Amino acid sequence: MASARRIRAAAARAALRLLEARNARRARRAPASGAGTVRILLQHAYGMGGTIRTVLNLAGYLARERDVEVVSVVRTAREPFFPIPPGVRVSFLDDRTAPRGPVARFLSRFPSVLVPEQEKVHHALTLWTDVCLVRRLRSTRGGVVVSTRPALNLVTALFAPPEVITIGQEHVTYGVHAPEVRRLIRRRYGRFDAFVTLTRADLERYSKALRAAPPRRLLRIPNAVPHLPGGVSGLEEKVAVAIGRLVHAKGFDRLVTAWKDVAAAHPDWVLRIYGAGTREAEARLRARIEDAGLTGRVVLMGRSAEVGAALAGSSVYVVSSRYEGFGMAILEAMSKGVPVVSFDCPHGPGEIITHGHDGLLVPSKSPADLARAVRRVIEDRELRHRLGAGALRTAAGYDLDAVGARWDRLLDDLSAARRAPARSAVPDRAAPRPPLVKSRVLPG
Structure with missing residues (x-):
């Protein structure tokens, strides 16, 4: 086994040196x-x-x-x-x-x-x-x-x-x-x-x-933020929306737990989750919804190309993610004037959302705290509209x-x-890259 690894490593080093030599020849001939x-x-x-x-x-x-x-x-x-x-x-x-x-x-x-x-x-x-x-x-x-x-x-x-x-x-x-x-x-x-x-x-x-x-x-x-069809939300529909792949990182399990508290106080509100996942992931989330007694109050909408219309017909956008690279859907919701309630997870939400201006950030990982923040936006109409106006201003800063x-x-x-x-003494040489092979170290 060890000898096989050494042979593969030696072959890889030889191949990389050959590639480096080829790159050097191309660099000498390549135009700027x-x-x-x-x-x-x-x-x-x-x-x-x-x-x-x-x-x-x-x-x-x-x-x-x-x-x-x-x-x-x-x-x-x-x-x-x-x-x-x-x-x-x-x-x-x-x-x-x-x-x-x-x-x-x-x-x-x-x-x-x-x-x-x-x-x-x-x-x-x-x-x-x-x-x-x-x-x-x-x-x-x-x-x-x-x-x-x-x-x-x-x-x-x-x-x-x-x-x-x-x-x-x-x-x-x-x-x-x-x-x-x-x-x-x-x-x-x-x-x-x-x-x-x-x-x-x-x-x-x-x-x-x-x-x-x-x-x-x-x-x-x-x-x-891309241009999405549909107008700006009037923020009067009793609908909350979440968007994302049905994967662990998006935290929809935590969102269902949070919505149980929201639904108890506001049974006329519905949560719509847009996104797709494996059959197993969807089955697990659907079972969690049924076990929580939220059938009909939390609806799995599947994948949709009409995200703009979905957001324009909502009044709150909820982010329950465990982590986010950036949170593009947050900006899409803001472009429709929809306030965002989000866990302050690493790293995107906190860089986009200004707490109290265009949404609410929940510093803990607690579904109960997320539910309280959602309820605050539902129950305070003036706050909801003020956050929605701030969301529009924030989205404008990410114009294409x-x-x-x-x-x-x-x-x-x-x-x-x-x-x-x-413009130097060697006019036909492209800018060199760092070498592929340094000493005897294989670069991975």
């Missing part, structure tokens, strides 16, 4: 990179989720002035859940809705070797997706590649050609990643031209984690044009930095 072409790597562009929605939102903005392509690693649905913005192309590396050749079928039987098992999407990736992703990255000539989750960040940092401007992006908080993922992050993220977090708290965490080998730029750019302009500045700055060496 520009930012007119942007490719954004997504796990599943046709799926449902906050990352997908916000990435497509950004892609639509960038496509106003740039050539933008969303590269989806897998495709498991024939039609997109969210509309694709005008001017944005979508391509797929592993289209699982269409017949595949014998090589693809064979390699798809084996798990990914480039993505650590502890990364949450590892189960959805295969040796074939590894081949497709590396082949696509190595065939890229210039422009910008933006990767959007650790699995894609780790592969992009390792295999992106030297002439390509690379930007890593994170949509969940650093602390939730497994130790092995964090180890690889510390080793590889320093190869990015820029790394972008959504929250100030994560910016601080990544600054510390990457102190030994930082990327060229490390900065925070929050998500922009304002956030998109920050991305424009970043892309232009990185492009200018890449052109700077072209």
